[in-house]
Amino acid sequence: MEKAPSLNVLGGVLAPCSTAPLTGYFRDGACNTCAEDIGSHTVCAVMTAEFLAYSKYVGNDLSTPRPEYGFAGLKPGDHWCLCAGRFLQAHDEGCAPDVSLQATHQKALEIVPLEVLRTHASDPQ
Numbered sequence: 039m040e041k042a043p044s045l046n047v048l049g050g051v052l053a054p055c056s057t058a059p060l061t062g063y064f065r066d067g068a069c070n071t072c073a074e075d076i077g078s079h080t081v082c083a084v085m086t087a088e089f090l091a092y093s094k095y096v097g098n099d100l101s102t103p104r105p106e107y108g109f110a111g112l113k114p115g116d117h118w119c120l121c122a123g124r125f126l127q128a129h130d131e132g133c134a135p136d137v138s139l140q141a142t143h144q145k146a147l148e149i150v151p152l153e154v155l156r157t158h159a160s161d162p163q
Contacts, residue, residue: 039064039072045144047152053140055082056117059110069119069143077121078149082141084160085116089135092128117141122149129154136160 041064044052057067063079064070071080083089090101090112100118103111112118117138126149128134137158146155 039074041070041072042143042145044068044070046140047142047144047147047155048139049144050140052143053082053138055119055138055141059112059116059118061117061119063119069141069146071143071145078123078145079119080122080143080146081120081125081150081155082138083118083120083125083134084136084138085112085114085118086133086135087114088133089128090114092131092133093124096124096127098124122146126150126154129158134158 046052052068054067055061055069060067062068062070063075069080069082093100100112125134137155138161139155139159140161
């Protein structure tokens with residue numbers, strides 16, 4: 039698997055998203071991606087209780103610990119590389135979490151318009 043260039047949606051170097059919990063398709067703490075990343079885990083999202091409940095409701099329970107996978111479960115305030123399509127779906131439903139633009143991979147723009155990401159930005163643009 040060859041990583042796509044580590045660039046963010048603003049055109050700069052991709053910033054880390056989270057190492058605690060460790061996130062990313064490659065579990066390298068960044069929202070790096072590659073051709074094999076079918077889900078496009080490229081949006082660095084800041085979890086909220088509302089989003090975690092929504093994600094569980096639509097079939098992706100991110101809050102329940104899964105020790106067999108070394109996953110402690112996410113809680114509000116955690117940063118996580120979210121699938122771009124799930125982020126857009128949550129945006130359309132009115133419950134999208136905030137995002138770090140500097141830590142969101144440019145490949146997210148293939149699914150989510152920059153204007154939408156900017157409306158949820160938690161970092162300076």
